[in-house]
Amino acid sequence: MAGNKLIVQAKVKASTILEVLISMIIIILVFGVAMMIYSNVTRLSLSVKKIHAQAVLQEMMRNIEQSKENISQSVVSGDFTIEQSVKSYNDNANLVGVSLTAYDDNHQEVAELRKVIIRRND
Amino acid sequence: MYLVIVIALVIGILCSSLIVVAYFYRAEYQRKFRYDLLQNNLDSGINILLAAPDSLYTRQTTFSLFNKDADSITIQKSVWGIYNICAVESFIQKDTLFETFLTANSVDSAKWAIIYLADEDRPVSVSGKTTIKGNVFIPKAGIQSAYIDNKAYEGDKRIIIGEKHTSEKQLPGLDSVRIKLLDKNFALKGDSLTNKDSVSRSFLKNTKVFDFKGEEQTLEQIKLKGNIILHSDTTVTIDSTAALNHVLIFAKAIIVKEGFNGNCQLFATDSISVGKNCHFAYPSCLGIIRLNASKIVSQAKISLGENTAFNGLLFTYEKNPSDLKPMISLSKKDTIKGQIYSQDALALKDQVVIYGSVFTKRFVYRNSFTLYENYLINTTFNAKDLSPYYLASPVTPVASKKKKILQWLETN
Numbered sequence: 001m002a003g004n005k006l007i008v009q010a011k012v013k014a015s016t017i018l019e020v021l022i023s024m025i026i027i028i029l030v031f032g033v034a035m036m037i038y039s040n041v042t043r044l045s046l047s048v049k050k051i052h053a054q055a056v057l058q059e060m061m062r063n064i065e066q067s068k069e070n071i072s073q074s075v076v077s078g079d080f081t082i083e084q085s086v087k088s089y090n091d092n093a094n095l096v097g098v099s100l101t102a103y104d105d106n107h108q109e110v111a112e113l114r115k116v117i118i119r120r121n122d
Numbered sequence: 123m124y125l126v127i128v129i130a131l132v133i134g135i136l137c138s139s140l141i142v143v144a145y146f147y148r149a150e151y152q153r154k155f156r157y158d159l160l161q162n163n164l165d166s167g168i169n170i171l172l173a174a175p176d177s178l179y180t181r182q183t184t185f186s187l188f189n190k191d192a193d194s195i196t197i198q199k200s201v202w203g204i205y206n207i208c209a210v211e212s213f214i215q216k217d218t219l220f221e222t223f224l225t226a227n228s229v230d231s232a233k234w235a236i237i238y239l240a241d242e243d244r245p246v247s248v249s250g251k252t253t254i255k256g257n258v259f260i261p262k263a264g265i266q267s268a269y270i271d272n273k274a275y276e277g278d279k280r281i282i283i284g285e286k287h288t289s290e291k292q293l294p295g296l297d298s299v300r301i302k303l304l305d306k307n308f309a310l311k312g313d314s315l316t317n318k319d320s321v322s323r324s325f326l327k328n329t330k331v332f333d334f335k336g337e338e339q340t341l342e343q344i345k346l347k348g349n350i351i352l353h354s355d356t357t358v359t360i361d362s363t364a365a366l367n368h369v370l371i372f373a374k375a376i377i378v379k380e381g382f383n384g385n386c387q388l389f390a391t392d393s394i395s396v397g398k399n400c401h402f403a404y405p406s407c408l409g410i411i412r413l414n415a416s417k418i419v420s421q422a423k424i425s426l427g428e429n430t431a432f433n434g435l436l437f438t439y440e441k442n443p444s445d446l447k448p449m450i451s452l453s454k455k456d457t458i459k460g461q462i463y464s465q466d467a468l469a470l471k472d473q474v475v476i477y478g479s480v481f482t483k484r485f486v487y488r489n490s491f492t493l494y495e496n497y498l499i500n501t502t503f504n505a506k507d508l509s510p511y512y513l514a515s516p517v518t519p520v521a522s523k524k525k526k527i528l529q530w531l532e533t534n
Contacts, residue, residue, distance in 0.1 A: 051151075092170075094173035095169065097188065099188070114162070114187070115169075116170055118169045
Protein backbone atom coordinates (compact mmCIF):
# COMPACT_ATOMS: atom_id res chain seq x y z
CA MET A 1 0.00 0.00 0.00
CA ALA A 2 1.41 3.31 -0.99
CA GLY A 3 1.89 6.02 1.66
CA ASN A 4 -0.28 9.12 1.94
CA LYS A 5 0.68 11.84 -0.40
CA LEU A 6 1.47 15.21 1.14
CA ILE A 7 -0.47 17.74 -0.74
CA VAL A 8 0.35 21.32 0.14
CA GLN A 9 -2.12 23.58 -1.37
CA ALA A 10 -2.96 26.12 1.40
CA LYS A 11 -0.56 28.94 2.25
CA VAL A 12 1.37 28.56 5.59
CA LYS A 13 1.07 31.56 7.93
CA ALA A 14 4.41 33.19 8.79
CA SER A 15 5.75 36.17 10.72
CA THR A 16 7.41 39.15 9.28
CA ILE A 17 11.14 39.68 9.92
CA LEU A 18 10.26 42.57 12.25
CA GLU A 19 8.02 40.40 14.39
CA VAL A 20 10.73 37.73 14.64
CA LEU A 21 13.31 40.33 15.67
CA ILE A 22 11.08 41.85 18.36
CA SER A 23 10.20 38.45 19.79
CA MET A 24 13.90 37.51 19.86
CA ILE A 25 14.79 40.72 21.67
CA ILE A 26 12.01 40.11 24.24
CA ILE A 27 13.19 36.53 24.76
CA ILE A 28 16.79 37.72 25.25
CA LEU A 29 15.70 40.44 27.68
CA VAL A 30 13.55 38.04 29.74
CA PHE A 31 16.34 35.45 29.74
CA GLY A 32 18.86 38.07 30.81
CA VAL A 33 16.70 39.25 33.69
CA ALA A 34 16.07 35.64 34.71
CA MET A 35 19.82 34.93 34.73
CA MET A 36 20.48 37.98 36.85
CA ILE A 37 17.86 36.89 39.37
CA TYR A 38 19.20 33.34 39.33
CA SER A 39 22.79 34.44 39.93
CA ASN A 40 21.61 36.70 42.72
CA VAL A 41 19.74 33.86 44.39
CA THR A 42 22.66 31.45 44.11
CA ARG A 43 25.07 34.08 45.48
CA LEU A 44 22.90 34.88 48.53
CA SER A 45 21.53 31.46 49.28
CA LEU A 46 22.98 28.52 51.11
CA SER A 47 26.54 27.74 50.34
CA VAL A 48 28.52 24.93 51.87
CA LYS A 49 31.62 27.08 51.67
CA LYS A 50 29.95 29.83 53.68
CA ILE A 51 28.75 27.43 56.38
CA HIS A 52 32.18 25.87 56.59
CA ALA A 53 33.83 29.27 56.89
CA GLN A 54 31.38 30.28 59.63
CA ALA A 55 32.15 27.11 61.61
CA VAL A 56 35.92 27.69 61.23
CA LEU A 57 35.53 31.26 62.53
CA GLN A 58 33.43 30.13 65.51
CA GLU A 59 36.05 27.53 66.43
CA MET A 60 38.82 30.09 66.09
CA MET A 61 36.92 32.59 68.26
CA ARG A 62 36.56 29.95 70.98
CA ASN A 63 40.32 29.37 70.95
CA ILE A 64 40.98 33.10 71.09
CA GLU A 65 38.71 33.41 74.15
CA GLN A 66 40.72 30.72 75.94
CA SER A 67 44.09 32.13 74.91
CA LYS A 68 45.99 34.65 77.02
CA GLU A 69 47.85 36.48 74.26
CA ASN A 70 46.04 37.47 71.09
CA ILE A 71 47.47 39.59 68.30
CA SER A 72 46.31 40.83 64.92
CA GLN A 73 47.48 38.38 62.28
CA SER A 74 46.63 36.49 59.12
CA VAL A 75 46.13 32.73 59.42
CA VAL A 76 45.58 30.10 56.74
CA SER A 77 43.06 27.49 57.83
CA GLY A 78 42.11 24.87 55.24
CA ASP A 79 40.72 26.59 52.15
CA PHE A 80 40.44 29.96 53.85
CA THR A 81 42.71 32.82 54.72
CA ILE A 82 41.53 34.34 57.98
CA GLU A 83 42.32 37.90 58.94
CA GLN A 84 42.37 38.27 62.72
CA SER A 85 42.12 41.77 64.12
CA VAL A 86 42.44 42.37 67.88
CA LYS A 87 41.86 45.83 69.33
CA SER A 88 41.14 47.14 72.81
CA TYR A 89 37.43 47.83 73.20
CA ASN A 90 36.12 51.22 74.35
CA ASP A 91 39.39 51.96 76.19
CA ASN A 92 38.54 49.25 78.70
CA ALA A 93 41.74 47.44 79.68
CA ASN A 94 39.83 44.23 80.40
CA LEU A 95 37.98 44.06 77.09
CA VAL A 96 39.16 43.18 73.59
CA GLY A 97 37.25 43.54 70.33
CA VAL A 98 38.07 40.62 68.03
CA SER A 99 37.18 40.63 64.34
CA LEU A 100 37.66 37.54 62.16
CA THR A 101 37.16 37.61 58.40
CA ALA A 102 37.47 34.53 56.17
CA TYR A 103 38.51 34.90 52.51
CA ASP A 104 38.48 32.21 49.83
CA ASP A 105 41.15 31.50 47.18
CA ASN A 106 39.90 34.38 45.04
CA HIS A 107 40.23 36.69 48.02
CA GLN A 108 36.45 37.04 48.15
CA GLU A 109 35.02 37.58 51.66
CA VAL A 110 33.10 34.45 52.68
CA ALA A 111 32.23 35.01 56.35
CA GLU A 112 32.81 37.46 59.15
CA LEU A 113 32.61 37.23 62.94
CA ARG A 114 33.00 39.96 65.54
CA LYS A 115 32.93 39.63 69.29
CA VAL A 116 33.89 41.49 72.45
CA ILE A 117 35.81 39.20 74.80
CA ILE A 118 37.37 39.53 78.25
CA ARG A 119 41.15 39.71 78.32
CA ARG A 120 42.49 36.73 80.25
CA ASN A 121 45.05 37.68 82.87
CA ASP A 122 45.11 34.54 85.02
CA MET B 123 -4.57 12.95 26.31
CA TYR B 124 -5.11 12.08 30.01
CA LEU B 125 -1.65 10.61 30.22
CA VAL B 126 -0.13 13.92 29.20
CA ILE B 127 -2.10 15.78 31.92
CA VAL B 128 -1.08 13.24 34.61
CA ILE B 129 2.61 13.45 33.64
CA ALA B 130 2.44 17.24 33.60
CA LEU B 131 0.82 17.17 37.07
CA VAL B 132 3.48 14.85 38.50
CA ILE B 133 6.28 16.95 37.06
CA GLY B 134 4.57 20.07 38.41
CA ILE B 135 4.25 18.60 41.92
CA LEU B 136 7.88 17.44 41.88
CA CYS B 137 9.11 20.84 40.76
CA SER B 138 7.01 22.78 43.26
CA SER B 139 8.04 20.49 46.14
CA LEU B 140 11.68 21.02 45.20
CA ILE B 141 11.12 24.78 45.26
CA VAL B 142 9.36 24.55 48.68
CA VAL B 143 12.16 22.40 50.13
CA ALA B 144 14.77 24.83 48.85
CA TYR B 145 12.80 27.76 50.27
CA PHE B 146 12.48 26.28 53.77
CA TYR B 147 16.09 25.11 53.76
CA ARG B 148 17.23 28.59 52.90
CA ALA B 149 14.86 30.20 55.42
CA GLU B 150 16.12 27.90 58.22
CA TYR B 151 19.73 28.52 57.27
CA GLN B 152 19.19 32.27 57.40
CA ARG B 153 17.41 31.89 60.74
CA LYS B 154 20.35 29.91 62.12
CA PHE B 155 22.78 32.49 60.77
CA ARG B 156 20.78 35.29 62.42
CA TYR B 157 20.57 33.30 65.67
CA ASP B 158 24.36 32.79 65.71
CA LEU B 159 24.87 36.50 65.11
CA LEU B 160 22.45 37.43 67.91
CA GLN B 161 24.06 34.90 70.27
CA ASN B 162 27.49 36.34 69.47
CA ASN B 163 26.28 39.87 70.21
CA LEU B 164 24.60 38.63 73.40
CA ASP B 165 27.89 37.06 74.56
CA SER B 166 29.68 40.34 73.78
CA GLY B 167 27.13 42.18 75.94
CA ILE B 168 27.63 39.72 78.79
CA ASN B 169 31.41 40.20 78.59
CA ILE B 170 31.03 43.99 78.59
CA LEU B 171 28.90 43.82 81.76
CA LEU B 172 31.29 41.44 83.51
CA ALA B 173 34.27 43.72 82.78
CA ALA B 174 32.54 47.03 83.58
CA PRO B 175 32.80 48.69 87.00
CA ASP B 176 29.64 48.70 89.15
CA SER B 177 29.01 52.38 88.44
CA LEU B 178 28.58 51.83 84.68
CA TYR B 179 25.43 50.73 82.83
CA THR B 180 23.19 51.22 85.87
CA ARG B 181 20.54 52.47 83.43
CA GLN B 182 19.31 50.63 80.37
CA THR B 183 21.81 51.46 77.60
CA THR B 184 21.38 50.62 73.92
CA PHE B 185 24.32 50.86 71.54
CA SER B 186 25.95 49.33 68.50
CA LEU B 187 28.82 47.01 69.36
CA PHE B 188 31.08 47.78 66.38
CA ASN B 189 29.12 50.59 64.69
CA LYS B 190 28.11 48.17 61.93
CA ASP B 191 24.81 46.67 60.84
CA ALA B 192 23.02 44.08 62.96
CA ASP B 193 25.08 44.48 66.12
CA SER B 194 22.83 46.41 68.50
CA ILE B 195 22.49 45.41 72.12
CA THR B 196 20.79 46.73 75.25
CA ILE B 197 22.48 46.16 78.59
CA GLN B 198 21.78 47.02 82.20
CA LYS B 199 23.32 46.23 85.56
CA SER B 200 21.61 46.74 88.91
CA VAL B 201 22.09 45.85 92.53
CA TRP B 202 20.07 42.87 93.73
CA GLY B 203 20.64 42.51 97.44
CA ILE B 204 24.22 41.46 98.03
CA TYR B 205 24.68 40.45 94.39
CA ASN B 206 24.30 42.21 91.03
CA ILE B 207 21.73 41.44 88.41
CA CYS B 208 22.50 41.95 84.72
CA ALA B 209 20.19 42.01 81.73
CA VAL B 210 21.38 41.81 78.10
CA GLU B 211 19.29 41.93 74.94
CA SER B 212 20.58 41.62 71.39
CA PHE B 213 18.27 42.35 68.53
CA ILE B 214 18.04 42.52 64.74
CA GLN B 215 14.78 44.14 63.71
CA LYS B 216 12.09 42.00 65.41
CA ASP B 217 14.38 39.10 66.35
CA THR B 218 15.53 39.37 69.95
CA LEU B 219 17.58 37.24 72.30
CA PHE B 220 17.79 38.14 75.97
CA GLU B 221 19.48 36.83 79.07
CA THR B 222 19.31 37.86 82.72
CA PHE B 223 21.79 36.57 85.26
CA LEU B 224 23.19 37.13 88.73
CA THR B 225 26.85 38.05 89.06
CA ALA B 226 29.22 37.85 92.01
CA ASN B 227 32.95 38.03 92.53
CA SER B 228 35.42 35.21 92.55
CA VAL B 229 37.11 34.54 95.85
CA ASP B 230 40.45 36.19 96.67
CA SER B 231 42.43 33.16 97.78
CA ALA B 232 44.91 35.29 99.78
CA LYS B 233 42.12 36.66 101.96
CA TRP B 234 39.96 33.56 102.08
CA ALA B 235 40.04 31.72 105.40
CA ILE B 236 37.97 28.96 106.93
CA ILE B 237 38.29 30.90 110.20
CA TYR B 238 39.21 34.55 110.64
CA LEU B 239 39.09 35.26 114.34
CA ALA B 240 39.95 38.84 115.36
CA ASP B 241 42.89 39.06 117.76
CA GLU B 242 41.60 39.90 121.22
CA ASP B 243 44.77 38.65 122.91
CA ARG B 244 43.42 35.26 123.86
CA PRO B 245 43.85 31.81 122.36
CA VAL B 246 41.33 29.55 120.68
CA SER B 247 40.63 26.17 122.23
CA VAL B 248 39.33 23.04 120.56
CA SER B 249 37.61 20.09 122.14
CA GLY B 250 35.64 17.00 121.17
CA LYS B 251 35.39 15.99 117.52
CA THR B 252 36.37 19.33 116.02
CA THR B 253 37.84 19.47 112.54
CA ILE B 254 39.46 22.53 110.94
CA LYS B 255 40.47 22.06 107.29
CA GLY B 256 41.64 25.18 105.47
CA ASN B 257 43.71 28.29 106.03
CA VAL B 258 43.04 30.20 109.23
CA PHE B 259 43.72 33.68 110.61
CA ILE B 260 43.84 33.34 114.40
CA PRO B 261 45.15 35.46 117.31
CA LYS B 262 48.85 35.48 118.16
CA ALA B 263 48.06 33.51 121.31
CA GLY B 264 47.44 30.53 119.01
CA ILE B 265 45.26 27.45 119.19
CA GLN B 266 45.25 24.66 121.74
CA SER B 267 43.32 21.55 122.70
CA ALA B 268 41.13 21.65 125.81
CA TYR B 269 39.18 19.30 128.06
CA ILE B 270 35.55 20.45 128.26
CA ASP B 271 32.42 18.67 129.51
CA ASN B 272 34.47 15.55 130.27
CA LYS B 273 35.57 15.45 126.64
CA ALA B 274 39.09 15.68 125.34
CA TYR B 275 40.05 16.84 121.86
CA GLU B 276 39.62 13.88 119.49
CA GLY B 277 40.51 15.45 116.15
CA ASP B 278 43.68 15.59 114.03
CA LYS B 279 46.89 16.17 116.00
CA ARG B 280 47.76 19.16 113.82
CA ILE B 281 44.46 20.78 114.93
CA ILE B 282 44.54 23.00 111.83
CA ILE B 283 44.95 21.18 108.51
CA GLY B 284 46.04 24.18 106.48
CA GLU B 285 48.09 27.36 106.71
CA LYS B 286 48.08 29.37 109.92
CA HIS B 287 48.23 33.19 109.80
CA THR B 288 47.97 35.84 112.49
CA SER B 289 44.79 37.88 112.51
CA GLU B 290 44.40 41.63 113.07
CA LYS B 291 42.64 43.18 116.04
CA GLN B 292 39.81 44.29 113.78
CA LEU B 293 37.91 42.18 111.28
CA PRO B 294 38.32 43.16 107.61
CA GLY B 295 35.30 45.37 106.95
CA LEU B 296 32.26 44.82 104.78
CA ASP B 297 31.79 47.13 101.79
CA SER B 298 30.13 50.17 103.37
CA VAL B 299 28.98 51.58 100.00
CA ARG B 300 27.02 48.41 99.25
CA ILE B 301 25.64 48.34 102.81
CA LYS B 302 24.35 51.91 102.34
CA LEU B 303 22.67 50.86 99.09
CA LEU B 304 21.00 47.98 100.90
CA ASP B 305 19.96 50.25 103.77
CA LYS B 306 18.06 52.52 101.35
CA ASN B 307 15.62 49.67 100.74
CA PHE B 308 14.35 49.92 104.33
CA ALA B 309 12.64 53.16 103.26
CA LEU B 310 10.93 51.70 100.17
CA LYS B 311 7.26 52.35 99.46
CA GLY B 312 5.06 50.18 97.29
CA ASP B 313 1.72 48.49 96.68
CA SER B 314 -0.08 46.20 99.07
CA LEU B 315 0.10 42.43 98.58
CA THR B 316 -3.45 41.31 99.17
CA ASN B 317 -5.58 38.58 97.60
CA LYS B 318 -2.65 37.27 95.61
CA ASP B 319 -1.42 33.71 95.64
CA SER B 320 1.25 33.95 93.01
CA VAL B 321 3.36 36.82 91.71
CA SER B 322 6.17 36.49 89.21
CA ARG B 323 8.13 39.43 87.85
CA SER B 324 10.77 39.42 85.14
CA PHE B 325 14.14 41.06 85.76
CA LEU B 326 13.74 42.77 82.38
CA LYS B 327 10.98 44.90 83.91
CA ASN B 328 11.01 47.41 86.76
CA THR B 329 11.19 46.01 90.28
CA LYS B 330 7.81 45.32 91.87
CA VAL B 331 7.72 46.57 95.46
CA PHE B 332 5.09 45.36 97.92
CA ASP B 333 4.83 47.32 101.15
CA PHE B 334 3.23 45.91 104.31
CA LYS B 335 3.85 49.26 106.09
CA GLY B 336 3.25 48.89 109.84
CA GLU B 337 1.13 45.74 109.64
CA GLU B 338 2.51 42.43 110.84
CA GLN B 339 2.06 40.01 107.96
CA THR B 340 2.51 36.30 107.42
CA LEU B 341 3.44 35.03 103.99
CA GLU B 342 1.64 31.74 103.55
CA GLN B 343 0.25 29.77 100.61
CA ILE B 344 1.93 32.21 98.24
CA LYS B 345 4.47 31.97 95.42
CA LEU B 346 6.74 34.95 94.82
CA LYS B 347 9.33 34.79 92.10
CA GLY B 348 11.82 37.14 90.50
CA ASN B 349 12.10 40.89 90.55
CA ILE B 350 10.10 41.47 93.76
CA ILE B 351 10.98 43.33 96.95
CA LEU B 352 8.84 43.09 100.08
CA HIS B 353 9.09 45.86 102.65
CA SER B 354 7.71 46.10 106.15
CA ASP B 355 8.18 48.54 109.02
CA THR B 356 7.54 45.75 111.50
CA THR B 357 7.74 41.94 111.60
CA VAL B 358 7.28 39.67 108.59
CA THR B 359 6.65 35.98 109.15
CA ILE B 360 7.41 33.50 106.38
CA ASP B 361 5.47 30.28 106.61
CA SER B 362 6.76 26.96 105.28
CA THR B 363 3.95 27.06 102.69
CA ALA B 364 5.40 30.22 101.10
CA ALA B 365 7.56 29.66 98.01
CA LEU B 366 10.15 32.40 97.56
CA ASN B 367 12.50 32.49 94.61
CA HIS B 368 15.14 35.26 94.38
CA VAL B 369 12.90 37.63 96.34
CA LEU B 370 14.29 40.33 98.65
CA ILE B 371 12.63 41.15 101.99
CA PHE B 372 13.47 44.23 104.08
CA ALA B 373 11.78 44.43 107.48
CA LYS B 374 12.38 45.31 111.10
CA ALA B 375 12.29 41.64 112.08
CA ILE B 376 11.81 38.46 110.07
CA ILE B 377 10.61 35.10 111.36
CA VAL B 378 11.00 32.03 109.14
CA LYS B 379 8.79 29.15 110.24
CA GLU B 380 9.93 25.53 110.60
CA GLY B 381 10.34 23.58 107.35
CA PHE B 382 10.70 26.55 104.98
CA ASN B 383 12.42 25.79 101.70
CA GLY B 384 13.41 28.55 99.29
CA ASN B 385 15.89 30.95 97.81
CA CYS B 386 15.75 34.51 99.09
CA GLN B 387 17.68 37.39 100.62
CA LEU B 388 16.29 38.55 103.96
CA PHE B 389 17.47 41.80 105.57
CA ALA B 390 16.35 43.11 108.95
CA THR B 391 17.33 45.91 111.30
CA ASP B 392 16.59 43.92 114.47
CA SER B 393 16.51 40.17 114.15
CA ILE B 394 16.03 37.21 111.85
CA SER B 395 14.82 34.00 113.41
CA VAL B 396 14.81 30.79 111.36
CA GLY B 397 13.01 27.67 112.57
CA LYS B 398 14.05 24.02 112.49
CA ASN B 399 14.62 21.96 109.34
CA CYS B 400 14.70 24.90 106.94
CA HIS B 401 16.60 24.90 103.66
CA PHE B 402 17.92 28.02 101.98
CA ALA B 403 19.22 27.35 98.48
CA TYR B 404 22.27 29.10 97.02
CA PRO B 405 22.47 32.07 96.65
CA SER B 406 20.58 33.15 99.78
CA CYS B 407 21.42 35.79 102.35
CA LEU B 408 20.38 36.64 105.89
CA GLY B 409 21.69 40.03 107.00
CA ILE B 410 21.23 42.46 109.85
CA ILE B 411 21.97 46.06 108.88
CA ARG B 412 22.06 48.84 111.45
CA LEU B 413 23.27 52.18 110.22
CA ASN B 414 21.18 54.37 112.49
CA ALA B 415 22.38 54.11 116.12
CA SER B 416 19.58 56.17 117.67
CA LYS B 417 16.93 53.54 116.95
CA ILE B 418 18.72 50.62 118.60
CA VAL B 419 16.75 49.04 121.44
CA SER B 420 17.52 45.34 121.11
CA GLN B 421 20.34 43.00 120.19
CA ALA B 422 20.90 42.46 116.47
CA LYS B 423 20.60 38.72 116.10
CA ILE B 424 20.36 36.02 113.45
CA SER B 425 19.39 32.64 114.86
CA LEU B 426 19.02 29.37 112.95
CA GLY B 427 16.98 26.44 114.27
CA GLU B 428 18.23 22.87 114.46
CA ASN B 429 19.03 20.86 111.36
CA THR B 430 18.81 23.85 109.03
CA ALA B 431 20.83 23.97 105.82
CA PHE B 432 21.88 27.40 104.59
CA ASN B 433 23.71 28.18 101.34
CA GLY B 434 25.01 31.71 100.91
CA LEU B 435 25.96 34.52 103.28
CA LEU B 436 25.00 35.26 106.89
CA PHE B 437 26.14 38.65 108.14
CA THR B 438 25.61 41.29 110.80
CA TYR B 439 26.61 44.92 110.33
CA GLU B 440 26.35 47.64 112.94
CA LYS B 441 27.85 50.98 111.98
CA ASN B 442 28.25 52.24 115.55
CA PRO B 443 28.98 49.41 117.99
CA SER B 444 26.47 49.32 120.84
CA ASP B 445 26.41 47.62 124.25
CA LEU B 446 24.17 44.89 122.84
CA LYS B 447 26.62 43.23 120.50
CA PRO B 448 25.31 41.65 117.29
CA MET B 449 25.24 37.86 117.25
CA ILE B 450 24.76 34.99 114.84
CA SER B 451 23.54 31.87 116.58
CA LEU B 452 23.63 28.39 115.01
CA SER B 453 21.92 25.31 116.42
CA LYS B 454 22.65 21.59 116.50
CA LYS B 455 23.24 19.86 113.14
CA ASP B 456 23.09 23.09 111.15
CA THR B 457 25.00 23.05 107.86
CA ILE B 458 26.30 26.27 106.34
CA LYS B 459 27.72 26.22 102.83
CA GLY B 460 29.11 29.66 102.18
CA GLN B 461 30.16 32.51 104.42
CA ILE B 462 29.43 33.79 107.90
CA TYR B 463 30.45 37.33 108.77
CA SER B 464 29.61 38.09 112.38
CA GLN B 465 30.72 41.54 113.45
CA ASP B 466 30.87 40.35 117.03
CA ALA B 467 29.89 36.88 118.27
CA LEU B 468 29.15 33.58 116.57
CA ALA B 469 27.36 31.09 118.83
CA LEU B 470 27.92 27.43 117.92
CA LYS B 471 26.35 24.16 119.05
CA ASP B 472 27.31 20.52 118.66
CA GLN B 473 27.58 19.01 115.19
CA VAL B 474 27.50 22.31 113.34
CA VAL B 475 29.17 21.93 109.94
CA ILE B 476 30.55 24.93 108.07
CA TYR B 477 31.81 24.52 104.50
CA GLY B 478 33.26 27.86 103.53
CA SER B 479 34.42 30.73 105.66
CA VAL B 480 33.77 32.31 109.06
CA PHE B 481 34.78 35.84 110.03
CA THR B 482 34.04 36.68 113.67
CA LYS B 483 35.40 38.46 116.73
CA ARG B 484 34.64 35.62 119.10
CA PHE B 485 33.11 32.18 119.22
CA VAL B 486 30.56 31.41 121.90
CA TYR B 487 29.57 27.95 123.12
CA ARG B 488 26.93 27.51 125.78
CA ASN B 489 26.02 24.24 127.50
CA SER B 490 23.55 23.75 130.34
CA PHE B 491 25.75 25.41 132.90
CA THR B 492 28.54 27.36 131.35
CA LEU B 493 29.26 29.86 128.60
CA TYR B 494 32.59 29.33 126.87
CA GLU B 495 34.23 31.98 124.71
CA ASN B 496 36.56 31.04 121.86
CA TYR B 497 36.04 27.33 122.37
CA LEU B 498 35.27 25.16 119.36
CA ILE B 499 33.50 21.99 120.46
CA ASN B 500 32.27 19.24 118.13
CA THR B 501 32.25 21.56 115.16
CA THR B 502 33.43 20.94 111.60
CA PHE B 503 35.05 23.73 109.60
CA ASN B 504 35.97 22.63 106.11
CA ALA B 505 36.88 25.08 103.37
CA LYS B 506 37.85 22.34 100.95
CA ASP B 507 34.39 20.85 100.63
CA LEU B 508 32.88 24.11 99.44
CA SER B 509 32.04 24.03 95.73
CA PRO B 510 34.91 25.33 93.57
CA TYR B 511 32.26 27.36 91.72
CA TYR B 512 31.27 29.25 94.86
CA LEU B 513 31.30 33.02 94.29
CA ALA B 514 31.49 35.64 97.01
CA SER B 515 29.27 38.68 97.27
CA PRO B 516 31.06 42.00 96.56
CA VAL B 517 29.97 43.10 100.04
CA THR B 518 32.36 40.65 101.71
CA PRO B 519 36.06 41.33 102.32
CA VAL B 520 37.18 38.15 100.51
CA ALA B 521 35.71 39.13 97.14
CA SER B 522 38.27 39.71 94.40
CA LYS B 523 37.72 42.23 91.60
CA LYS B 524 36.95 39.56 89.01
CA LYS B 525 33.24 39.19 88.37
CA LYS B 526 31.66 35.96 87.23
CA ILE B 527 28.22 34.67 86.43
CA LEU B 528 26.63 33.18 89.52
CA GLN B 529 23.34 32.00 88.09
CA TRP B 530 21.42 32.24 84.82
CA LEU B 531 17.90 33.46 85.52
CA GLU B 532 15.89 34.13 82.38
CA THR B 533 16.48 33.43 78.72
CA ASN B 534 14.52 32.82 75.49
